[in-house]
Amino acid sequence: MKVRIIGDAPAAAVLAGLLAAEQQEVIWNPDAAGARRLKALKRRREIRLNLPWGWVRTEGFQLSSSALLKAGEVGVVAFRTSGAGSERTIGGKGKTLLVLDGEPGARGAQGAERAIVPGTGVFQGLSLLEAVEWDPGMVEVSSPQPRLLVEAGAGPEEVRRCLKAGGLPVQEVEDLAPYRNAVHIRELLALPVALCHSTLGNFLSYPEGREIALSVLEEGLRLYVHVGLPLGKLPDLDPQDLLQRLKRKPQEFDKFRNAPDRAYAAVLRNLLDGEAREAREPQERILRMSSQTGVDSGWSWAITQKINRVLRVGFYRDPVQLYNALR
Helix, strand or coil: CEEEEECCCHHHHHHHHHHHHCCCEEEEECCCCCCHHHHHHHHHCCEEEEECCEEEEECCCEECCCCECCCCEEEEEECCCCCCCCCCCEECCCCEEEEEECCCCCCHHHHHHCCECCCCEEEEEEEECCEEEEECCEEEECCCCCEEEEECCCCCHHHHHHHHHCCCCEEEECCCHHHHHHHHHHHHHHHHHHHCCCCHHHHHCCHHHHHHHHHHHHHHHHHHHHCCCCCCCCCCCCHHHHHHHHHHCHHHHHHHCCCCCCCCCHHHHHHHCCCHHHHHHHHHHHHHHHHHHCCCCHHHHHHHCCHHHHHHCCCCCCHHHHHHHHC
8 A cells, every 4th residue: 555644743753654664655745845854854764653552663664745646645644834735736636635633733634725636535534642743753642542533434444454553543433523622622731731841640730730721621611612612522631521520539630740751742842942823823723712702711811921931931840830820
């Protein structure tokens, strides 16, 4: 099977690595908007994945600057950077293309739609990986239950079979929108956690962190209910389930204070790279919706105001310091 993977999202590297490790013919265009990452990967010639079940390292893939599908190829698109891919044509008439989104700040679907070749068969998908790319081709996946959600009928079946064999199940759903909505609400936690250079488990081990998380989740859920947007149930860290756990058994999170944990969110990488726009995207989405409905989103607004402080001065020491700054 020939698969052309297009994009700079961590999900693109994960799929390229897993499929290559399963002996599939993988061609990866890792930077559809430029040549920087392509050059870096040509020097390294390796994908390294730190997955919940172990490491995957492979050199069995090709690199390309083309986003056009050739005869016999299936395409997967997964962009991270805003507007990526809008300057190049993607896909091919009569070819099949799976367009993924999922990472905070990702513009996978939005960036790709403007550039897809007419006549390309397009399926939508959602990556639930909680993945961070620390260096080109070096990705860490922290979700204990990583998976892809795809529209029912998304093909080909061989891609799903190979990914499942590599440890990444692909689940078909009739409608992706409710799951995207749930991811949008869950993503609201990523920025306050990143402002403390922390992980969600450590952040929630503080009563102040739990108070911030409760307020942010309630704010997001209230807004989505108000505008009538349905919510799907995520396999891991579903926002409605997490909210109930925070309310009913907050003490169960205390044990994560000193537990080993590398579940850093992609937003932390945005802050380390000085990418304020990408870091604030989940909160900005809520603020845009609030401005159209009149529903108060004071917590999201207050959290976004702390980004420049972190970029200028440094991270907050812990959730206690952040909570006091927000109040």
